[in-house]
Amino acid sequence: xxxxxxxxxxxxxxxxxxxxxxxxxxxxxxxxxxxxxxxxxxxxxxxxxxxxxxxxxxxxxxxxxxxxxxxxxxxxxxxxxxxxxxxxxxxxxxxxxxxxxxxxxxxxxxxxxxxxx
Numbered sequence: 001x002x003x004x005x006x007x008x009x010x011x012x013x014x015x016x017x018x019x020x021x022x023x024x025x026x027x028x029x030x031x032x033x034x035x036x037x038x039x040x041x042x043x044x045x046x047x048x049x050x051x052x053x054x055x056x057x058x059x060x061x062x063x064x065x066x067x068x069x070x071x072x073x074x075x076x077x078x079x080x081x082x083x084x085x086x087x088x089x090x091x092x093x094x095x096x097x098x099x100x101x102x103x104x105x106x107x108x109x110x111x112x113x114x115x116x117x
Contacts, residue, residue: 007052010067013098016075017041020070020087020095021111037077043070044102049054061113068106075099 024034041106047067056059078099082092 006102006109007045007048009098009102009105010048013102014042014045016095020091024081024086030086033077033081033084033086037056037074037081040070040074040077041099043067044074048106057113061110064106064113065109068103068110071099071103071106075103 020041021034021038024030044067047063047070051060051067053102054063075096078092078095081087082089082096087095090114
C-alpha cells in the first residue's frame with residue numbers, strides 16, 4: 001500500500017517539477033538550477049518505479065535509497081530556487097510540502113524494508 005502511495009505522489013510531483021522547469025525557463029530564462037531540479041525531481045519517481053521490479057530485496061532497498069537521495073537533492077534545489085527568488089513563498093510552500101511528504105514516505109519504506117530483511 002505504501003509503495004503505491006509513494007509511486008503516485010512521486011509521479012504527480014514529477015509533473016509539478018516539469019511545469020516548474022517550463023516556468024523557470026520561460027519566465028526567467030534560467031537553465032542551470034532549473035535543469036538540476038528537473039533531473040533530480042523526475043528521477044525520484046523513475047527510481048521508485050524501477051524498484052517495483054527489483055531483482056531482490058537488496059536491489060529494492062538500494063533503488064528506494066537512491067530515490068530518497070534524489071528527493072533530498074530536489075529539496076535542496078527547491079530551497080535554493082526560493083532563496084534566490086526564482087520562486088515565490090506560495091510556490092515554495094506548496095512544492096516543499098510535496099517533496100517533504102515523499103521524503104517521509106521513502107524514509108519509512110527504506111527503514112521498514114531494512115528491518116524486515
